[in-house]
Amino acid sequence: MEAGARADDLIPAGLASFGIVADEVDLAVMAAAHAMFWPPILALLELDPGDLAPEPFADLSAPPPPA
Amino acid sequence: MSGDAVDLTLRGQAAALAAGEADAGELLDATLARIESRNPAINAVVETFPERSREMLAAAPAGPLRGVPVVIKDEWPLPWRAQRFGAAQMVATRDPVPAESGPYRALRDAGAVIVGVGNMHELGAGSTGNVSVYGPAHNPWDTERCPGGSSSGPAAAVAARLVAGAVGADGVGSIRYPAAYCGLTGLKPTFGRSAMAGHHMDGISTTIVSGPLCADAADSRLLASVLFGEELAGGDAAGLRIGIVRDSVTDDVADPVRDACEEAIRALIEATGGSLIEVDLPDLEAAALATVLIANSEGMAGLSPSRLNSLDPELSPIGRGLLKYRMLLPAAATVKAHQVRTLMRRRLAAIYSDVDVLAWPTVPAVAPPLQAPLVALPSGTQTADQVNVRGAALANLTGVPAISVPVGFEGGLPIALQLQAAWGRDELLLDAAEALERANERRWVEAIPPLAETAEPSGA
Numbered sequence: 001m002e003a004g005a006r007a008d009d010l011i012p013a014g015l016a017s018f019g020i021v022a023d024e025v026d027l028a029v030m031a032a033a034h035a036m037f038w039p040p041i042l043a044l045l046e047l048d049p050g051d052l053a054p055e056p057f058a059d060l061s062a063p064p065p066p067a
Numbered sequence: 068m069s070g071d072a073v074d075l076t077l078r079g080q081a082a083a084l085a086a087g088e089a090d091a092g093e094l095l096d097a098t099l100a101r102i103e104s105r106n107p108a109i110n111a112v113v114e115t116f117p118e119r120s121r122e123m124l125a126a127a128p129a130g131p132l133r134g135v136p137v138v139i140k141d142e143w144p145l146p147w148r149a150q151r152f153g154a155a156q157m158v159a160t161r162d163p164v165p166a167e168s169g170p171y172r173a174l175r176d177a178g179a180v181i182v183g184v185g186n187m188h189e190l191g192a193g194s195t196g197n198v199s200v201y202g203p204a205h206n207p208w209d210t211e212r213c214p215g216g217s218s219s220g221p222a223a224a225v226a227a228r229l230v231a232g233a234v235g236a237d238g239v240g241s242i243r244y245p246a247a248y249c250g251l252t253g254l255k256p257t258f259g260r261s262a263m264a265g266h267h268m269d270g271i272s273t274t275i276v277s278g279p280l281c282a283d284a285a286d287s288r289l290l291a292s293v294l295f296g297e298e299l300a301g302g303d304a305a306g307l308r309i310g311i312v313r314d315s316v317t318d319d320v321a322d323p324v325r326d327a328c329e330e331a332i333r334a335l336i337e338a339t340g341g342s343l344i345e346v347d348l349p350d351l352e353a354a355a356l357a358t359v360l361i362a363n364s365e366g367m368a369g370l371s372p373s374r375l376n377s378l379d380p381e382l383s384p385i386g387r388g389l390l391k392y393r394m395l396l397p398a399a400a401t402v403k404a405h406q407v408r409t410l411m412r413r414r415l416a417a418i419y420s421d422v423d424v425l426a427w428p429t430v431p432a433v434a435p436p437l438q439a440p441l442v443a444l445p446s447g448t449q450t451a452d453q454v455n456v457r458g459a460a461l462a463n464l465t466g467v468p469a470i471s472v473p474v475g476f477e478g479g480l481p482i483a484l485q486l487q488a489a490w491g492r493d494e495l496l497l498d499a500a501e502a503l504e505r506a507n508e509r510r511w512v513e514a515i516p517p518l519a520e521t522a523e524p525s526g527a
Binding site for chain 2: 010011013014018019020021022025026027028029031032033034036037040043044045047049052053054055058060061062063064066067
């Protein structure tokens, strides 16, 4: 099974698991959002940051400290 | 003078009032009359409160904006009005209540007079401004076009010369998109540097900042100084080292936008005696997605299945669907998004040792139609939201400042260049924007939409 097909099942399954009610319009909007976001999310999950050292409690007002 | 003062720049109004050449009460009345006459065509200002404005004026201290009218986005509470976030329901961790927000206090203490609340894209969740509980704001350059979002109303109000300055907020490009679409100068400050207290996401969001929307860089410097609580000194941007990347943010762009931005960069190099440096900055698409995921996850603090099952029926269908979709986003992706944030912050720290600013188009195409916010790019026709985020998100993800400046027109609609700098170098961005204005003889910052051509601006 392709990732895309499994992803198509995510919306009804996810809504059901949370007990969230959705009408047809909700589902149409969610399907459009899913088509936009899911492929790059899958790509993001495969992104290998290598030996990237974490930056705990990052101060976003300043550059990161040396790794 | 006071009737004409409504068409002055922000600093021109402040100077005229301070010199006694204009009367603050008359300027307030003229501004309210201007809003009443021009606003129906653009729906930029969703509420005025003349008595509150007069009370602010009566109590205004002798600050840098004493008596100057401004608009504030519907994202900030006021002591007499809770924010609505452009929505029938906010779904936040705490219910909105009237309050003294940081931007309100900064404006009040500077002597400014808040004359109205600016429209915004519903829940801050769009780059176009075409969805709002108040109905969409319209672009003053073409009222059938998007004004940009989510700070749609503040931008449209300034572009239509209802006021000379407005306060917006930028969590994923929300000051820069409307600045670009409306032909304004919009500054997204370094994270944490501008007033944020009282925002419903203060202490939760790691991307949102308040910032100014004005006609030009000098006005933006003045309003940013108020929001920062410190005077932002001017410099000359001499020897500016401009970094460019080869990526979708520069390549997948409409031809007129690319041409105008490349011309602006050439002009900026010439004006500052600067240089052009090509830099390697991969994974910008991943950075854009990471920003959206982090912003969405932070926005989920107020969500629960029970709340999602009792949403206000007046929320837009898009807003309802997106709120529910957020619940399904995998936590692993958000964790990965934070890794991308670290990666991009380290890359930027290295890049900014070699360049002073990074430059690329703010948005890849001019303002799309309100009824169908699609843009035609070399890669094909796409939704504006999908492609706008590519160029804007990096600054929110990493915390660096960014500014959108007008650099041309296509079909009567503004084109904009974005400049980004290292953390804390907001002043340099304003210096560079002013250098660019001088280089193009202020052609773009002084352009006025037909809707606002009843009087010429003056008073720089």
